[in-house]
Amino acid sequence: MNPTKVTLAPMIRVLIADGRAIVRCGLLHLFNLADNVEVMGVATHGGQVIDFLRTGVCDLILLDLSMPGVSGIELIRRIQARMPSLPMLVFGRHDNQRLALGALKAGAAGYVSKDVDLETLLAAVHKVAAGGRHIDAGLAEQMVFEGAAAQIEQPHEQLSKREMSIFKLFVGGKSVNQIADELSISNKTVSTHKARLMEKMGFQSNMEMLRYGIDRGLLS
Structure with a gap:
């Protein structure tokens, strides 16, 4: 055998x-x-x-x-x-x-x-x-x-009005300090909004955030 x-x-x-x-x-x-x-x-x-x-x-x-x-x-x-x-x-x-x-x-x-x-x-x-x-x-x-719903709604459409403003300013090349001065808010507030919007949109890096905004013309 x-x-x-x-x-x-x-x-x-x-x-x-x-x-x-x-x-x-x-x-x-x-x-x-x-x-x-x-x-x-x-x-x-x-x-x-x-x-x-x-x-x-x-x-x-x-x-x-x-x-x-x-x-x-x-x-x-x-x-x-x-x-x-x-x-x-x-x-x-x-x-x-x-x-x-x-x-x-x-x-x-x-x-x-x-x-x-x-x-x-x-x-x-x-x-x-x-x-x-x-x-x-x-x-x-x-x-x-x-x-189907995800394809209809773009990730940036989840953002609040304030988050969208800050997102566009970042994409436009502004720093945290510059955005804080322009919007008359604290650096900490800008950083908090940035962290929240990146989480909402699923970004893991600044490069991903910038590329997304530039590709869609979302500049302030």
Whole structure:
């Protein structure tokens, strides 16, 4: 009787890119529990991701969108331009429909939220590394049922009148101090409005905010 042939799943080499030490440590621990995932490197900001890709080898990047330096959609675009066949799985803090869509359009192959369990995360890693695409079930449902409304309403239409004024001034090249002087409000108030409008619109960096406003001619 011939012995049963056992086929082992191929080893998946992963680069972890996340700006939070506790998340990096947690992922390292979790992947150490997996038989066929090997962590090839850890990046704490966008520059380290680019540096790794010059000499390092991996099968997948597990990517946070809010690291210091170059991050978010801009980092995805840079990775895509440098290594278009390298799969990227975004590891997001929230089930944010706009962020997920932006990441997928920029070149990411999947989006998984940070509140998933180990089994779901590993399933997403395997699927994306194998050339597939993955998105959280809850987020996919949200996209299906809210997609039509989201396409009609532009992200900046969520802003209040004051937030819109500040947004346009930022896009027009004004600094926090200049905006505070022009609107006769405090620097702290300007910064608070800026943080809120960026959260509402799903921006992870000033560059994303500026590009969005310039592309749509939203300058003051």
